Amino acid sequence: MSDTSRRPRRTGKPYRRPQKDPVRILAFDALRAVDERDAYANLVLPPLLRKAREKGDFDGRDAALATELVYGTLRRQGTYDAIIAACVDRPLREVDPPVLDVLSLGVHQLLGTRIPTHAAVSASVELARVVLGDGRAKFVNAVLRKVAQDDLDGWIQRVAPPYEEDAEDHLAVVHSHPRWVVSALWDSLGGGRAGIEALLAADNERPEVTLVARPGRATTEELLGEEAAVAGRWSPYAVRLAEGGEPGAIEAVRDGRAGVQDEGSQLVALALANAPLDGSDERWLDGCAGPGGKAALLGALAAERGAVLLASEKQPHRAGLVAKALAGNPGPYQVIAADGTRPPWRGGIFDRVLMDVPCTGLGALRRRPEARWRRRPEDLEGFAPLQRALLRSALESVRVGGVVGYATCSPHLAETRAVVDDVMKERGSEVELIDARPLLPGVTELGEGPDVQLWPHVHGTDAMYLALIRRVG
Numbered sequence: 001m002s003d004t005s006r007r008p009r010r011t012g013k014p015y016r017r018p019q020k021d022p023v024r025i026l027a028f029d030a031l032r033a034v035d036e037r038d039a040y041a042n043l044v045l046p047p048l049l050r051k052a053r054e055k056g057d058f059d060g061r062d063a064a065l066a067t068e069l070v071y072g073t074l075r076r077q078g079t080y081d082a083i084i085a086a087c088v089d090r091p092l093r094e095v096d097p098p099v100l101d102v103l104s105l106g107v108h109q110l111l112g113t114r115i116p117t118h119a120a121v122s123a124s125v126e127l128a129r130v131v132l133g134d135g136r137a138k139f140v141n142a143v144l145r146k147v148a149q150d151d152l153d154g155w156i157q158r159v160a161p162p163y164e165e166d167a168e169d170h171l172a173v174v175h176s177h178p179r180w181v182v183s184a185l186w187d188s189l190g191g192g193r194a195g196i197e198a199l200l201a202a203d204n205e206r207p208e209v210t211l212v213a214r215p216g217r218a219t220t221e222e223l224l225g226e227e228a229a230v231a232g233r234w235s236p237y238a239v240r241l242a243e244g245g246e247p248g249a250i251e252a253v254r255d256g257r258a259g260v261q262d263e264g265s266q267l268v269a270l271a272l273a274n275a276p277l278d279g280s281d282e283r284w285l286d287g288c289a290g291p292g293g294k295a296a297l298l299g300a301l302a303a304e305r306g307a308v309l310l311a312s313e314k315q316p317h318r319a320g321l322v323a324k325a326l327a328g329n330p331g332p333y334q335v336i337a338a339d340g341t342r343p344p345w346r347g348g349i350f351d352r353v354l355m356d357v358p359c360t361g362l363g364a365l366r367r368r369p370e371a372r373w374r375r376r377p378e379d380l381e382g383f384a385p386l387q388r389a390l391l392r393s394a395l396e397s398v399r400v401g402g403v404v405g406y407a408t409c410s411p412h413l414a415e416t417r418a419v420v421d422d423v424m425k426e427r428g429s430e431v432e433l434i435d436a437r438p439l440l441p442g443v444t445e446l447g448e449g450p451d452v453q454l455w456p457h458v459h460g461t462d463a464m465y466l467a468l469i470r471r472v473g
């Protein structure tokens with residue numbers, strides 16, 4: 001007689017193996033890496049995609065879908081968390097993070113893509129079965145079925161507080177930004193509801209890829225010959241790639257004559273290079289140069305003038321990236337690893353100095369979908385003394401009559417005007433602000449000056465800030 005006691009008892013439907021969907025599993029793995037290891041999505045994703053391609057699991061469309069699922073889920077996390085919280089019977093912090101990731105991926109498919117409802121739910125349940133087990137897959141199924149009962153607008157109506165009651169909380173949920181970030185961006189932008197809504201919405205858009213044709217090394221005409229390339233908006237060296245354009249496939253990019261660089265960053269370098277000077281224009285300094293995007297453009301511009309560029313960066317491995325970016329520069333340059341607050345160079349010798357200081361990066365949220373959730377208001381206190389010390393050092397380094405460009409890729413007033421105001425006050429009549437606006441010819445809506453703040457929703461660039469300061473004494 002055979003022993004039947006160990007056979008699984010049939011309690012309902014026959015057991016079916018979960019279906020492994022490589023796209024969703026990869027998206028889940030990327031989200032786990034971002035959550036568990038504080039990884040950056042833009043660094044985690046490419047090697048995962050490469051491996052999947054090598055294994056033959058993926059084609060180009062799969063890679064595009066996986067990328068969209070990861071970026072979309074991370075960007076929209078604030079909105080999706082509020083919706084999930086309304087569909088579970090416990091506080092979100094009591095839901096295991098991997099379960100929350102599967103749920104968020106499911107909500108994004110349901111509310112943020114055109115994937116049909118039944119496909120979004122069943123793909124998420126299958127993913128849950130593979131990565132979480134059958135028990136938790138039932139929970140995922142139950143929550144997503146509730147979410148599927150309404151569309152995104154309907155859910156926002158239900159879960160966001162009314163604008164009239166709490167404008168910042170409303171915008172935080174609708175546009176998926178932490179409340180403190182909404183508040184900081186609004187302080188800097190000023191104006192009413194329309195402007196801040198447009199800015200927050202722009203932060204959730206995928207940015208275009210912009211190239212720079214490094215002068216003397218490549219031309220925009222050459223880059224415009226590439227597939228999907230169109231002229232830049234503002235910088236004479238910029239070329240934009242429409243969706244699908246692959247910078248790595250372009251020869252000029254591969255051999256460093258051109259690079260990938262947001263137009264905001266190009267404008268910062270150009271404005272500093274074009275600021276009026278009396279006397280010599282021979283020595284340029286980039287005091288926070290890593291990874292080297294602005295240094296490469298400054299180096300090429302300096303070469304055209306016969307000036308030499310010193311590019312300095314504190315972290316040795318990032319100084320290595322600067323050296324790579326500058327390799328092949330048509331004029332003289334030097335790259336060093338040095339702390340810009342205790343510089344090894346003599347004071348008062350440079351004609352032009354760029355200090356593109358470390359900052360919260362709140363102006364580049366389009367590019368780093370997880371950054372808004374990782375940053376804390378306390379980070380500002382960490383950056384404040386360093387930003388002031390670096391600006392002081394820049395003003396020590398520049399000669400009398402020379403110009404310093406203080407730049408950030410954050411529009412937070414604590415990192416922009418507050419730093420410039422404080423340090424300028426210390427220096428009294430030895431320094432004066434130059435109007436940076438005429439140095440960005442053709443760029444519209446630059447505010448009252450003399451400093452400039454670029455905006456994604458207005459200029460299509462990162463929210464770069466630039467103050468130009470001349471040392472007069």
Ligand SMILES: C[S@@+](CC[C@H](N)C(=O)[O-])C[C@H]1O[C@@H](n2cnc3c(N)ncnc32)[C@H](O)[C@@H]1O
Binds near residue numbers: 293359
């Ligand atoms: C905003 S990034 C500069 C970006 C760069 N200008 C570009 O366009 O590629 C700031 C850089 O400053 C460096 N840094 C931080 N503290 C520094 C210090 N005390 N001295 C010099 N560089 C520093 C960081 O490592 C980082 O590479």
